Amino acid sequence: MAKKAINKKQKSFEETLWDSANKLRGSVESSEYKHVVLSLIFLKFASDKFEARREELIAEGKEAYLDMVEFYTMKNVFYLPEEARWNHVRQHAKQDDIAIRIDTALFTVEKNNKALKGALPDNYFSRLGLDVGKLAALIDTISNIQTLRDKEQDVVGRVYEYFLGKFAATEGKKGGEFYTPGCIVNLIAEMIEPYKGKIYDPCCGSGGMFVQSVKFVQSHHGNTRDISIYGQEFTTTTYKLAKMNLAIRGISGNLGEVSADTFFNDQHRDLKADFIMANPPFNQKQWRAADELADDPRWAGYDAPPTGNANYAWILHMVSKLSENGVAGFVLANGSMSTSTNGEGAIRRKMIENDLVDCMIAMPGQLFYTTQIPVCLWFVTKSKKADNARGYRDRQGETLFIDARKMGSLVDRVHRELSVDEIAEIARTYHGWRDVKGEGGSGKFEGGSVKYEDRAGFCKSALTEEIRAHNYVLTPGRYVGAAPVEDDGIPFEKKMAALTGTLYGQMREAEKLDAVIRENLAVLGYGE
Numbered sequence: 001m002a003k004k005a006i007n008k009k010q011k012s013f014e015e016t017l018w019d020s021a022n023k024l025r026g027s028v029e030s031s032e033y034k035h036v037v038l039s040l041i042f043l044k045f046a047s048d049k050f051e052a053r054r055e056e057l058i059a060e061g062k063e064a065y066l067d068m069v070e071f072y073t074m075k076n077v078f079y080l081p082e083e084a085r086w087n088h089v090r091q092h093a094k095q096d097d098i099a100i101r102i103d104t105a106l107f108t109v110e111k112n113n114k115a116l117k118g119a120l121p122d123n124y125f126s127r128l129g130l131d132v133g134k135l136a137a138l139i140d141t142i143s144n145i146q147t148l149r150d151k152e153q154d155v156v157g158r159v160y161e162y163f164l165g166k167f168a169a170t171e172g173k174k175g176g177e178f179y180t181p182g183c184i185v186n187l188i189a190e191m192i193e194p195y196k197g198k199i200y201d202p203c204c205g206s207g208g209m210f211v212q213s214v215k216f217v218q219s220h221h222g223n224t225r226d227i228s229i230y231g232q233e234f235t236t237t238t239y240k241l242a243k244m245n246l247a248i249r250g251i252s253g254n255l256g257e258v259s260a261d262t263f264f265n266d267q268h269r270d271l272k273a274d275f276i277m278a279n280p281p282f283n284q285k286q287w288r289a290a291d292e293l294a295d296d297p298r299w300a301g302y303d304a305p306p307t308g309n310a311n312y313a314w315i316l317h318m319v320s321k322l323s324e325n326g327v328a329g330f331v332l333a334n335g336s337m338s339t340s341t342n343g344e345g346a347i348r349r350k351m352i353e354n355d356l357v358d359c360m361i362a363m364p365g366q367l368f369y370t371t372q373i374p375v376c377l378w379f380v381t382k383s384k385k386a387d388n389a390r391g392y393r394d395r396q397g398e399t400l401f402i403d404a405r406k407m408g409s410l411v412d413r414v415h416r417e418l419s420v421d422e423i424a425e426i427a428r429t430y431h432g433w434r435d436v437k438g439e440g441g442s443g444k445f446e447g448g449s450v451k452y453e454d455r456a457g458f459c460k461s462a463l464t465e466e467i468r469a470h471n472y473v474l475t476p477g478r479y480v481g482a483a484p485v486e487d488d489g490i491p492f493e494k495k496m497a498a499l500t501g502t503l504y505g506q507m508r509e510a511e512k513l514d515a516v517i518r519e520n521l522a523v524l525g526y527g528e
Contacts, residue, residue: 014162020141021163027131034167035237036128039121040139041159042244043105045147046078047086052148053077069112076250078116084108090143093136099125115252119243164206165369180208180279180331181367183408183418184377188277188329189216190427191359191379196226197274200321202262202314204231204255207242209277214251229253230271232262263293263313268321276318276328282373283333284310302350308342311335316347319356319380327358327381334362334374337474349472352399352464356380359400359430362476364408366416376476379430391435399467400433401476402426402459429459456481 017037024033053072057065065071069079082088084105092101106120125135145159164179185208194213201209210229217224229246231253233239239259246253256267287310298313298320299305306312311332318328337360339345351357359379367375386394404426408416418426432452454460460479470478521527 014159017141017145017159018163018166020138023134023137024130027134028128032128034163035121035124036130037138037163038241038244039106039124040102040142042248043089043109044086044142044145045248046109047080048147049077050080050085078109078113081108081112086143090139093139094132096132098132098135099128099130116243116247118258119240119247121240179206179369181369181417183423184279184331184363184367185209185212185277187418187423187426188377189213190423191430192275192277192327192329194227194275194277195220195222198228198230198271198323199275199277200268200271200273201231201276201278202317202321203278203280204233204242205238205279207231207245210246210251210253211249213275213277214249230268230273231255232267233259234261235259262317263287271321272323272326273321274323274326276321276326276330278314278318278328278330280314280330280332281310282371283335287313302347304343306343306347308344312344312347315378322382325383325387327379329377329379331375332378334376337376345472348474351380352467352472355384355396355464356382357399357474358384359402360474360476361402361426362405364405364416366410366414367408369415393435395434397464398461399464400430400459400461401479402429403457403476403480433461
């Protein structure tokens with residue numbers, strides 16, 4: 001009798017690569033080997049693109065130009081000298097000096113391509129003292145990734161997103177702050193629609209917001225040349241990841257000359273952004289140095305800078321960076337919607353009276369790898385006036401509240417994600433409220449291809465007067481109310497009879513148990 005074939009789930013190349021990287025455990029911390037893996041992936045991808053362009057030049061009969069940098073950069077390809085090519089690294093993978101060769105390759109790539117200045121590790125592999133055999137195995141695994149096979153698939157992007165998520169999940173609070181869950185980034189992009197203009201992230205991490213902005217433009221058949229990218233990142237290693245992440249996808253951006261603190265060394269002082277997307281550090285304490293920032297123009301009109309954590313400092317920083325019609329979408333801890341300590345309540349009140357808050361979304365829990373703190377999304381804008389060019393109605397004095405806490409599904413025991421359809425539903429709700437012309441404040445707008453209506457338990461268009469009545473608290477649950485209970489079709493009389501029958505049965509059972517307890521107490525000498 002023939003044995004049945006066992007259908008084992010085939011591992012994705014991301015999983016295979018992760019398994020190979022995990023073999024470095026023991027010789028290097030996971031907080032370190034993310035840089036090992038991502039640097040090598042970058043080198044492999046850059047080399048694949050270089051070789052493809054080289055073959056293209058040969059096919060065109062341009063052998064004389066094979067070593068001219070301009071003939072590569074004109075196609076958005078990095079020029080790689082011999083010692084920086086992947087084949088060179090792979091050929092020497094099992095030699096004792098492989099770490100030095102990798103460092104040389106990375107240094108050479110950066111030296112020959114200005115866009116990579118400050119992006120790649122400096123003498124990193126030599127300093128780690130990695131096991132040669134394990135490093136060689138990792139190089140072999142990466143060699144099998146066909147980065148250019150499918151023009152429609154962002155293979156390297158998939159690897160980056162998978163690894164950044166896995167690193168965040170395994171490192172926890174200590175090392176995952178550079179990663180924002182993809183569904184949150186996607187939702188912010190779908191909400192604010194960054195088609196054209198300047199996009200800014202003051203705490204850009206590994207650059208995920210920028211990558212998604214470009215993907216958004218591409219998926220909606222826009223022109224990526226119509227957007228320009230600005231960002232800043234405090235942590236040096238994460239700053240390098242961001243530069244690599246953008247470079248590997250051919251995205252040009254200004255991330256500042258160096259990694260730096262946005263509050264104390266703003267590298268984009270005069271910037272006015274059309275779109276801001278951000279995930280600032282939650283509840284960041286001790287962000288101020290004495291009164292150094294007391295008279296900073298970013299807090300102008302708000303009496304003083306926040307004296308508690310940095311949540312409201314980030315908000316005011318972003319408000320100060322918005323252009324005349326700019327819009328910002330950012331993640332904050334839920335406490336930011338209702339706090340009244342350290343002057344935060346007064347700042348929020350003034351923001352609402354200045355009509356800056358466009359939309360508030362309460363998010364489901366367990367979205368982040370790195371924290372269980374419940375989060376919300378803020379959307380603020382400098383103008384709620386009618387904008388015929390963009391199809392926006394006049395929504396002055398109105399704010400949309402969306403309660404999405406019941407959305408999302410668990411992808412493992414502790415991690416939840418929003419589905420594509422759920423992201424579309426939230427964004428569609430916002431766009432219907434913002435874009436369709438109607439009577440402001442009525443809770444119902446109709447026209448075009450989208451219809452907006454208040455939905456109990458999910459969304460509510462509230463006037464500023466109503467927010468005042470709630471003492472300027474912006475928690476969506478206060479406004480959307482409870483969802484209607486679905487009628488199960490059972491008549492009230494029948495349902496009440498069944499419930500009371502159950503109740504009386506339980507009461508009779510309780511009486512019997514009381515009697516047994518009394519008897520037992522009497523036996524023990526504690527009777528009445």
